Amino acid sequence: MFPRMGSGSDKAVLVARGLTKVYRTGEVEVHALRGVDLDLADGELVVLLGPSGSGKSTLVNILGGLDVPTSGELTYRDHDLGRADERELTRYRREHVGFVFQFYNLIPSLTARENVALVTEISEHPLTPEEALARVGLEQRMDHFPSQLSGGEQQRVAIARAVAKRPDLLLCDEPTGALDYTTGKRVLETLSRVNTELGTTTVIITHNAAIGGMADRVLRMADGRLVSEERPARRLGPEELSW
Template sequence: MGSPSDTVIFKAQGLTKVYAMGDVEVHALRGVDLELRAGEFVVMLGPSGSGKSTLLNILGGLDVPTDGQVWYHGEDLTRAGDARLTRFRREHVGFVFQFYNLIPSLTARENVAIVTDIAPDPLPPEDALAMVGLGERLDHFPAQLSGGEQQRVAIARAIAKRPVVMLCDEPTGALDSATGVRVLEALERVNTEMGTTTVIITHNADIARMAQRVLWMQDGRIVREQTNTERVAASALTW
């Protein structure tokens, strides 16, 4: 498996996020400090409402913190305007969510090409789909694919722009164990072969065994961190 370098890609300091829900303030993040390194494979665990998705969305430029700062390769994203954040997301970040967000009227190849048409140095859609084991399903529509295959198309779409970082929010949440393992194998391969920094947030503690580093979140804070001295390949996971 790939080895992380000492190069810090993301540095977050004192991140807080407060949402106003009517008259109530919800504190989603309460002063998070975090560093992510090049090529690292990180799994983030924690119950619903612990702040995992909020943190991921801020790192990916989909949301902004109420307070605190995030640097990406030394650039302060919290001071970036909308246009800069859009370019950052488009050129540097691959997102994978629990639900695949594929366009039903487009084939697998066409769903991936949506990204390659706007990326500066894309992988050909065929290469991206081959990387996730779908080289034979290029011309299938989402309705002709299983849930796991659709999720792998979503991963191919994310990696086709050659992102520096992959941010994955419950990528196996809607899948059974065997199908989920195939999705994790695809993410593992991307991390190893492309050196893409990969962060997976999940409820599933078993997935943490394949990580280089595991972070636990609770009540808007990172409460524990562990480096795995021995990692388990995705193919060996069961839950």
Template sequence: MPTIPAADGDVVFCARGITRTYVMGEVHIQALRGVDLDLYAGELAVMLGASGSGKSTLLNILGGLDRPTTGSVRYRGQELSGAPDRALTRFRREHVGFVFQFYNLISSLTARENVAVVTEIARDPMTPEAALALVGLEARMDHFPSQLSGGEQQRVAIARAVAKRPAVLLCDEPTGALDSRTGTRVLEVLQEINTRFGTTTAVITHNAVIGDMADRVIRVADGRVQETWRNTRRRAPSELVW
């Protein structure tokens, strides 16, 4: 296992005082209530929390998919909170890979073509073939999503995310729609990418067991970071008891 990044290491994301309020008619929903959080270069962090805890909102703000109502988010010293839409689009395209619970593959395209959608616009991408080989799908490149299992579709989604060589990989419930055996394979791929490429990786989940594979666990509840702790040893996904 790699050395766990030091707590005072290279800060990739620095969030301070983050709030997020959604207004639906006369109803105000406060998703985040003053979050302070750092994510460090090369670490694998698990954000753990129940549905509705605010963890997805926090991940979306870090990734530039949403904006905080108040507070500051910096990526390597660059302020994201007030950045114009064009700058956020460039930030997402050049620095961040996203993996979601539902795979968001284009049904009319093969696995290879789904990955190529990203590689054709990235600055220094892997080839689709190399990205799919990385996730163990070299024999399934010309299959359509309907011909792939759920776990294989998620691995195509991961290949698509990492093909542009992002510095950061943000994963929202990547095993939420999978059984434990298939989920383990997906987590193995994420851990391999983190270890092999040093990609800063954040995985959000409601499953506390997954926290054992992380360098650091961040527990989110009621729109706040309630506690964080560091694991003395990262467990391999195959060691997790689901």
């Protein structure tokens, strides 16, 4: 019925079939997802493109266990996320998922190191906060509070916080949306490096088609559906991108 966007030969860790999501606000029904099939392979970097309101964020929120689908099936390895309750979703997020948002969402009352430690303290095999911050190039700024860091630095702390638990899945919703060109590229470099060095399956949502160049796979969404899939012949380094 719907085109299935799969990864082909690689083993899929996250499998979605026929996902729909309907929001009801008062008397209005909004169909945010109208049937999405998707497989995510271990270690791949996927860029998800699409205009505002196409359903990108809804899809990523469901994949990350922040929300549940109205219908359809979603499994992560042997976890059935389509029917998980609040407690199981919390565990899934805690053990397997890292998020990076447009607006960083750091805890203002904790330093960079402590923001990362927030995650490492509740994970099983985490990086140390120092290691995670070193990976994003912030080893010199570890004891600064968010209000003492620039936007790009804050976003890198957020990435360090997301990857410190060695997540299986790193979900980034417009990670460069609030950043200038140069800073944005540094953040993308960080994401790309984490993906290759740690082998973390990564999904990046963006408006910016140019970012697709650094992906293993580029998906496009429109009106609640996945409408196309491309595999660039060569995955570019973020430094090679320009827009």
